[in-house]
Amino acid sequence: MDFNDLAAFLAVARAGGFRDAARAGGISASGLSAAVGRLEAKLGVRLLHRTTRSVAPTEAGARLIERLAPALSDVEAALDVLNRFRDKPAGTLKLNVPAGVARVVLPSILSAFLKAYPDIRVEVVVEDSFVDVLSAGCDAGIRYDERLEQDMIAIPIGARRQRFATAAAPGYLAARGRPEHPSELLSHACLRAQFAGGALPIWEFERDGEVVRVDPSGPLLVKPAAAMDLIIGSAIDGLGVIHFYEDLLRPHLDQGSLEAVLEPWWQHFSGPFLYYPGRRNLPAPLRAFVDLVKEGAL
Incomplete structure (x- = not known):
């Protein structure tokens, strides 16, 4: 059994497709397809369900992955021992x-x-x-x-201490007013970010031991990984209030395109x-x- 064909099958299964596996491994998609085809021919079973949009392991393929992944990890660890002989x-x-x-x-x-x-x-x-x-x-x-x-x-x-910052564009604050307490955000247009898994985090604030949690609404909801720049840009354009990592908002706060609100309430986290x-x-x-x-x- 060709070790490279086994490795190619595992790479495609992990990546969920030939193109993504090819990009990650620096190998052509056609080369990976040929390798998986050879492996399936030698084993006499289909290992992957292929469609125009996705690739998923068959039951036989899933069983092989369970046993193959640890074995290949052991092989990689054995080869990694050679690193001791390099500068x-x-x-x-x-x-x-x-x-x-x-x-x-x-x-x-x-x-x-x-x-x-x-x-x-x-x-x-x-x-x-x-x-x-x-x-x-x-x-x-x-x-x-x-x-x-x-x-x-x-x-x-x-950095060991970070903060969530709350901000809005100067034009938005001039038109809608500046909130002085977190509860006032419930009457503002707020730009929300949703985790990829579907959870919508509550906005949390803290001052002098008092913790306030609000679940505001607004005109825009995005998932951070896919549209982080979109939500920040929307805040700069005056669409509403943003509550996000301070490090990401800091350049815009320093430039004046966003203004800090509720800063005494900004919560620290590790x-x-x-x-x-x-x-x-x-x-x-x-x-x-x-x-x-x-x-x-x-």
């Missing part, structure tokens, strides 16, 4: 992160890491939903503490964590990333 580790590090982290936390971190380790290639999968990073084919994830997977090692990464499986031998690229994060170099 610097090489290979691929695949991270699963939410959109806000990709925009605010990762740029400076990845710049420092890739300069330190030029032989490592980093793949970043941006997802706001809760995922099993191993099943998704990733080495590690970055999430905030309330969305961490269990039975994982988690270490702080990035920064994100890098999390990964607690196995004894980490792949060399992940070990290098973890070591730099722990050293505080990132």
Whole structure:
């Protein structure tokens, strides 16, 4: 059995399609299709259901994935031992992160890491939903503490204290007035963001030990990963009040295109964590990333 054909099948199944797997692996979609076809011919069973829009494992394919994924991980770990004989580790590090982290936390971190380790290639999968990073084919994830997977090692990464900021365009505030208490947002046009999984987070504020939660309505509802710039742009255009990560709104607040409202009520929250499986031998690229994060170099 050709090892490359097995790896190609697993890559296509994880990516949910030949084109996405080809982009991730730097292999042509036709080459992956041929590899899966050879594997199915040798095994005598169909492993993937193929349509013009999607690819999904058959029952036989799903059973093979259950046994194949750990085995290939063991092979990759065995090959990774060779990194000990290099001056610097090489290979691929695949991270699963939410959109806000990709925009605010990762740029400076990845710049420092890739300069330190030029032989490592980093793949970043941006997802706001809760995922099993191993099943998704990733080495590690970055999430905030309330969305961490269990039975994982988690270490702080990035700024340790962040805030949600509330703001609106000067023109909107001139026309509608400036709220002085969070409860007044119920009478304002508010621009909402929804998690990919469907949850609509409540806006939460805190001052002098008093916590206020509001569930306002407004003219626009978006999912952050798909339309983060849209909701910020809509606030700048004067469509309503936005409640979002301060780091994302800060440039517009400094420029004056947005004005802060309810700032004494802005709530702090802890920064994100890098999390990964607690196995004894980490792949060399992940070990290098973890070591730099722990050293505080990132």
